[in-house]
Amino acid sequence: MRTAPIGVVGLGAMGAGMARALLARGFRVTAFNRTAAKAEPVVRAGATLAATPADAVAAADVLLLSLAGEDAVEQVLFGALGGTLRPGLTVVDTSTVSPAFARDTAKRLAGAGVRRVEACVIGNPRMAASGGLRVFVAGDRADADAVSDVLDALGPDVRYLGGPGNASVLKLALNLLLGVQTAGLAEAVAFVEAMGMDRELLLDAFAGSGWRSPVLAFRADFMRKRAYRPAAFRAALMHKDLRLAAREAADHGVGLPVTERASDRFGALLGGGRGDDDAAAVVELRSAPEPGESPP
Incomplete structure (x- = not known):
């Protein structure tokens, strides 16, 4: 079990469910959500509430994103976290974005020494909370293997599909x-x-x-x-x-x-x-x- 906490940014219905699944597997979770009230159930389940996205990732070696779309991902990764992303961090991005955006984001993060693992999830909030999602994974295979424990916590069916954008x-x-x-x-x-x-x-x-x-x-x-x-x-x-x-x-x-x-x-x-x-x-x-x- 990894000792560093996992940062989770985005606690909508799916993000909150995935955070709970990680907690149930014994991971430490530091979570941020723009609307703090939505974080309360996850905090009650054992997560630490972060005041900013940067606080969520400060001590983490894995950042899980669950955001509404490309604009939100852009704002978080290259806005709120733009000055704090550090080499060696792995971003597990479960947000649904276009393949072109996924490839471009992976390239931009790689320039900062940050790995991006595309982890598109299939299911509903109840399945997310129980760790029952299907997970489509893309990106560098070694990067995906390095966070396999995190991906396995999200669901029993994890499928690697190849390079960035495929998921x-x-x-x-x-x-x-x-x-x-x-x-x-x-x-x-x-x-x-x-x-x-x-x-x-x-x-x-x-x-x-x-x-x-x-x-x-x-x-x-x-x-x-x-x-x-x-x-x-x-x-x-x-x-x-x-x-x-x-x-x-x-x-x-x-x-x-x-x-x-x-x-x-x-x-x-x-x-x-x-x-x-x-x-x-x-x-x-x-x-x-x-x-x-x-x-x-």
Whole structure:
């Protein structure tokens, strides 16, 4: 067991869960979150609260990031921590970003002697807290092996996928499938309700059908209850990931028209002030968005 604490920056639903999983495995954790109140459950579980991101990493040899997107990662790594990153530190970045951003960030950190291990996680907050995530890993293999104890604490299925950006590709591909399927299930509900039937009839039939999957069943449960908070996967993050996938694909000459249309639907949720609802709230939209109405 490593003796230095692990710094954790970002205690949203997933970050807090991963911090708890690390604590359960016996790691010491020093954690920072921009909204200090969200850190309280993790502190009660045994973590030390840091006043700043720099304090979280001061005594650590591993920094785990769980941030909302590229802007937040940029601000933390090259803003708040820009003068304190030191050679020998390993950044385990679980944030969902574009493959291009992942590769560029790894290169910039390497210039400062800092290793970046891409660790894209698949699962929900409950799985994060129990150490039950799937972990897609990319970067230098030796760097990943050096933090294998940390990665193993996050979940039993840790897969090394090669060089920087590869884990981000696979994570976005799976989130693309989730977004499109969630929007499709929402439209099936809308169709049934437009025909004068209750959504319960469809969702009950869906539950016993070949179309059921664990992730869609999870979204269907939100739709059945018509309650979308606390979110397991916020609509704002779903929208962000679909846009990242579409943008990266376009940069490589590939169009993703179905993904872009699904992105418009989640964008409409954001436009209605529902970005913090679970992505399943897309079922409550009734008007079709005009192409391009999605917020940037």
